[in-house]
Amino acid sequence: DGGITQSPKYLFRKEGQNVTLSCEQNLNHDAMYWYRQDPGQGLRLIYYSQIVNDFQKGDIAEGYSVSREKKESFPLTVTSAQKNPTAFYLCASSWNSGANVLTFGAGSRLTVL
Amino acid sequence: DQQVKQNSPSLSVQEGRISILNCDYTNSMFDYFLWYKKYPAEGPTFLISISSIKDKNEDGRFTVFLNKSAKHLSLHIVPSQPGDSAVYFCAASVLVRDDKIIFGKGTRLHILP
Numbered sequence: 461d462g463g464i465t466q467s468p469k470y471l472f473r474k475e476g477q478n479v480t481l482s483c484e485q486n487l488n489h490d491a492m493y494w495y496r497q498d499p500g501q502g503l504r505l506i507y508y509s510q511i512v513n514d515f516q517k518g519d520i521a522e523g524y525s526v527s528r529e530k531k532e533s534f535p536l537t538v539t540s541a542q543k544n545p546t547a548f549y550l551c552a553s554s555w556n557s558g559a560n561v562l563t564f565g566a567g568s569r570l571t572v573l
Numbered sequence: 574d575q576q577v578k579q580n581s582p583s584l585s586v587q588e589g590r591i592s593i594l595n596c597d598y599t600n601s602m603f604d605y606f607l608w609y610k611k612y613p614a615e616g617p618t619f620l621i622s623i624s625s626i627k628d629k630n631e632d633g634r635f636t637v638f639l640n641k642s643a644k645h646l647s648l649h650i651v652p653s654q655p656g657d658s659a660v661y662f663c664a665a666s667v668l669v670r671d672d673k674i675i676f677g678k679g680t681r682l683h684i685l686p
Binding site for chain 1 (some may be wrong): 577579582607609614615616617618619622662673675676678679
C-alpha cells in the first residue's frame with residue numbers, strides 16, 4: 461500500500477539535543493512538507509520541498525532544518541535552537557506543490573523534558 | 574495575519590442532525606478550497622474540495638458550499654454520525670500560482686448520542 465511513514469511515533473528529548481524525525485513516502489510524489497500542530501494553532505508549515513535537492517522555508521522554520529537528497533525522503537531535524545519544540549509533527553506529500561490534495565503521515569509526537 | 578479563519582474552536586451536534594462547519598478567508602486570490610478531518614494522534618485525511626468555479630460540491634453525506642462574494646465556505650455533514658467526531662481543518666490555495674496550501678486552526682466537532 462502506498463503511503464507516508466513517519467518515525468518514531470513518540471520521541472523524548474532532553475533540552476539542548478538535536479533530534480531528527482524521519483518521513484518516507486512511496487507515492488512517487490514530488491512535493492513534501494513538514495507541519496507542526498499545537499493546540500489551538502492548527503497546522504503551521506515548517507518547511508516544504510518541491511523537488512529533490514531543493515526546499516523552502518515555511519512560516520515557522522526557525523530552529524529547524526531539512527534535507528531532500530532522495531525523492532522518497534524528507535527528514536526534519538529539530539535543533540536545540542528551537543525554543544518550544546514540544547509538539548505533534550506531521551509530514552505530508554503531494555504530486556506537486558500548490559492546490560493538490562496532501563497525503564499526511566500519522567505524525568510524530570516530540571516531547572522535550 | 575490569518576488568511577484562513579475558522580472562528581468556532583468547537584461545535585457539538587446531536588447524532589442524526591446536520592453539522593455545519595464554517596470557514597472564512599481573506600485572500601481573494603484563493604481559488605481552491607479543501608476540508609480535512611483529523612482524529613487525535615493521527616494525520617489529517619482529505620475529505621472534500623471545491624474549486625472557485627463552483628459554489629457547491631457534494632460527496633455522500635458531505636457537502637461544501639462556497640460563497641465567493643462573502644469569502645466564506647461551509648461544510649455540511651448530514652446526517653451526523655458518531656464517527657464524525659474529529660477536528661476539521663479548512664484549507665485554501667491559489668491554484669494558478671501553484672502556491673502552498675494554507676490551513677485554518679480547525680474546529681473540533683463533537684457528535685452527541
